[in-house]
Amino acid sequence: MVDAYSPQAIWGRELRHYRQEAGLTQAQLAQKIHFSESLISGVETGQLPASPEFAQCCDDVLSTGGALQRLLDWRKGQVFPSWFGKWRDKEQEATTLRTYEPLVIPGLLQTESYAHVVLRGNETAVAARLHRRLILTREDPQPPIFRCVLDEAVLYRPIGGREVMREQLDHLIAMAGPRLSVQIVPQGMHSGLLGGFVIATLDDGCDVLYAETAIRGITTSDAGDVSAAIERFEAIRTEALPLNMSLELIKKTMEERWT
Numbered sequence: 115m116v117d118a119y120s121p122q123a124i125w126g127r128e129l130r131h132y133r134q135e136a137g138l139t140q141a142q143l144a145q146k147i148h149f150s151e152s153l154i155s156g157v158e159t160g161q162l163p164a165s166p167e168f169a170q171c172c173d174d175v176l177s178t179g180g181a182l183q184r185l186l187d188w189r190k191g192q193v194f195p196s197w198f199g200k201w202r203d204k205e206q207e208a209t210t211l212r213t214y215e216p217l218v219i220p221g222l223l224q225t226e227s228y229a230h231v232v233l234r235g236n237e238t239a240v241a242a243r244l245h246r247r248l249i250l251t252r253e254d255p256q257p258p259i260f261r262c263v264l265d266e267a268v269l270y271r272p273i274g275g276r277e278v279m280r281e282q283l284d285h286l287i288a289m290a291g292p293r294l295s296v297q298i299v300p301q302g303m304h305s306g307l308l309g310g311f312v313i314a315t316l317d318d319g320c321d322v323l324y325a326e327t328a329i330r331g332i333t334t335s336d337a338g339d340v341s342a343a344i345e346r347f348e349a350i351r352t353e354a355l356p357l358n359m360s361l362e363l364i365k366k367t368m369e370e371r372w373t
Contacts, residue, residue, distance in 0.1 A: 117160070118160070120160060122160050122163055122164075123159075123160025124160075125157075125160075125164060125182075125185055125186065126157050126158040126159060126160045126164075127158070127160075128181070128182065128185055129154075129157060129158055129164070129172060129182060130158045132172070132176045132178050132181070132182065133154075133158075133172075133176060135176075136175075136176045136177070138176075140154045140155055140158070143172070143175065143176075146175045147168075147171040147172060147174075147175050148171070149168055149171065153168070164182075164186065166183065166186060169182040169183045169185075169186055170182075170183055194242060195330065197330045197331060197332075197333075198331055200333045201312075201322075201324045201331060201333040202246070204314045204316065204322045204324070204333065205222075205246070205249065205312075205314060205324075206249060207314070207316050207317065208249075208258045208314035208315060208316060209258055209259065209315055209316065209317055210258055210259040210260075210261070210314070210315040211258050211259070211260045211261070211312060211313070211314055211315075212261045212312065212313045212315075212344075212347050213260075213261070213262050213263070213310070213311070213312040213313075214262075214263045214264075214306050214310055214311060214312075214346075214347055214350050215262070215263075215264055215265070215268065215310040216264075216265040216267070216268070216306055216307065216309065216310055217265075217267075217268065217271070217310065218232060218268060218271065218273065219264070219268060219273075219282055219286070220262060220264075220310075220312075221243050221246060221247075222246060222247055222249070222250060222260070223247075223262065223285070223286060223289060223296075224243065224247075224282070225278075225281050225282050225285045226240060226244055227274060227277070227278045227281055227282070228273055228274060228278055228279075228281070228282040229243045229244065230274070231273050231274035231278060232273060250289070250294065256293075257293055257294075258293075258314075259293050259294075260293065260294040260295070261295050261297075261351075262294070262295065262296045262297070263296075263297045263298075263299060263306070263347070263350055263351050263354050264296065264297070264298055264299070265298075265299050265301070265304075265306060266298050266299060266300050266301040266363070267301055269283065269298070269363070269364060269367045269371075270367065270371065276372050276373070279368075279371075279372040280368055280372040280373060283364050283365075283367060283368035283372065284368060286364055287361055287364055287365060287368075290357070290361055295357050296357070296360055296361070296364070297351065297354035297355060297356070297357060297360045298354060298355050298359075298360040298363050298364065299350060299353050299354045299355075300353075300355065304350065304353045305346060305349040305350045305353060306346070306350040306353075308346075309325065309326055309327075310325075310326045311323060311324060311325040311326065311343055311346075311347075312324045313340065313343055313344060313347060320335065321335070321340045321344065322334070322335045322340070323335070323336075323339055323340045323343045325339075325343070
């Protein structure tokens with residue numbers, strides 16, 4: 115069922131308004147803009163999204179002065195998938211973040227080049243990811259304490275080639291400090307083989323879990339889930355190399371494998 119007050123549905127009603135003001139049926143508009151009548155119907159009822167090209171054609175034919183294209187600006191607020199929005203808010207509020215990642219460098223620690231490859235060249239998504247990183251360098255409030263644990267395999271996975279990987283590993287080393295630690299779990303059988311996750315501790319002391327799945331991320335404050343994740347994180351961290359040894363391994367990998 116379509117949410118009648120979603121931005122997409124509201125945009126569709128604006129299209130219907132301008133079309134009717136121009137005295138055109140959906141079929142007549144379809145003929146003029148060379149898009150199908152079924153697409154126009156779906157857009158007007160909020161069931162289908164309008165592309166920028168579609169909006170421009172409608173603006174030209176309906177003489178709206180570019181109104182429909184401007185109204186698509188609502189999408190700029192939906193850079194992240196809808197299921198990620200809840201976690202993004204918690205991430206911004208967090209005083210401490212504990213993350214384990216077995217596959218790639220966590221988003222908050224990715225360089226622009228690395229993120230560009232991971233996000234398959236989506237410039238808008240890359241910009242949004244880089245903006246998220248600002249919580250690690252902000253002044254007020256102070257940055258969260260960030261404890262990151264990575265599977266060693268992440269250091270060897272070729273994301274974007276030698277230059278990208280060398281820059282990324284160098285960035286990991288540079289970011290390490292009193293409030294940000296990076297530890298490596300040696301390859302092999304260990305407690306972190308079931309998937310990546312992040313635990314955010316908020317200002318009121320509450321913990322929130324973000325767990326990755328094959329199709330989406332899940333944000334939950336369920337006490338049982340959060341407790342299990344904290345226990346799993348601590349188990350993984352005990353199997354990780356100490357900070358200095360981890361940084362030495364990252365540097366060695368950068369120099370020997372990616373130079």
